[in-house]
Amino acid sequence: DAKTTQPNSMESNEEEPVHLPCNHSTISGTDYIHWYRQLPSQGPEYVIHGLTSNVNNRMASLAIAEDRKSSTLILHRATLRDAAVYYCILVNAGGTSYGKLTFGQGTILTVHP
Amino acid sequence: GAVVSQHPSRVICKSGTSVKIECRSLDFQATTMFWYRQFPKQSLMLMATSNEGSKATYEQGVEKDKFLINHASLTLSTLTVTSAHPEDSSFYICSARDPFRSGYTFGSGTRLTVV
Numbered sequence: 001d002a003k004t005t006q007p008n009s010m011e012s013n014e015e016e017p018v019h020l021p022c023n024h025s026t027i028s029g030t031d032y033i034h035w036y037r038q039l040p041s042q043g044p045e046y047v048i049h050g051l052t053s054n055v056n057n058r059m060a061s062l063a064i065a066e067d068r069k070s071s072t073l074i075l076h077r078a079t080l081r082d083a084a085v086y087y088c089i090l091v092n093a094g095g096t097s098y099g100k101l102t103f104g105q106g107t108i109l110t111v112h113p
Numbered sequence: 114g115a116v117v118s119q120h121p122s123r124v125i126c127k128s129g130t131s132v133k134i135e136c137r138s139l140d141f142q143a144t145t146m147f148w149y150r151q152f153p154k155q156s157l158m159l160m161a162t163s164n165e166g167s168k169a170t171y172e173q174g175v176e177k178d179k180f181l182i183n184h185a186s187l188t189l190s191t192l193t194v195t196s197a198h199p200e201d202s203s204f205y206i207c208s209a210r211d212p213f214r215s216g217y218t219f220g221s222g223t224r225l226t227v228v
Contacts, residue, residue: 034216036216042221042222043206043207043222044157044206044219045219046217046218099147099162099210103149105156106156
């Protein structure tokens with residue numbers, strides 16, 4: 001399975017933008033880039049996903065490098081509720097591994113008031 | 114949005130007993146559900162893929178006779194931890210995908226403590 005690399009932790013101040021990077025140099029052409037976040041003692045929550053183009057939704061934006069070997073999750077204005085572990089995951093669109101999410105260690109985001 | 118309901122949220126059981134965890138898709142049908150396990154301060158690890166009407170597929174190293182999975186309907190998958198031991202204490206999480214929505218939806222998790 002293609003793997004991702006994320007910083008162990010990042011910090012931000014409330015109401016400031018946060019850019020969470022992810023490297024996935026071995027990504028294949030059929031891998032989607034998914035982001036999930038997990039609050040303490042809860043199941044992960046879907047944030048956003050994309051294939052090649054940048055994506056925006058109500059929660060965040062996803063910027064994908066032209067060569068697709070890296071991506072950045074952007075939280076435009078961090079709030080205290082955004083403090084969580086953020087996971088960048090490659091999801092293959094087909095084959096026997098479809099739907100099996102391989103979680104790395106993720107990035108622990110701390111948001112300061 | 115898509116909701117996956119997981120029960121119970123936490124359970125304490127005695128060593129040697131069995132515990133059943135339920136995972137329901139509330140507003141969509143899920144032919145496939147996934148079961149994960151998460152130990153403290155670690156990431157999620159996929160245990161098995163639950164397939165409606167057929168046998169589950171287990172990841173390498175996961176004992177199928179210990180972690181029994183039943184997916185009898187399009188909205189319900191159950192994970193039974195049989196003859197539980199303290200080392201089975203963990204956070205168990207299920208997930209499914211609503212084909213009409215983005216991403217995968219996860220249950221809220223079940224904290225199992227075996228004493």
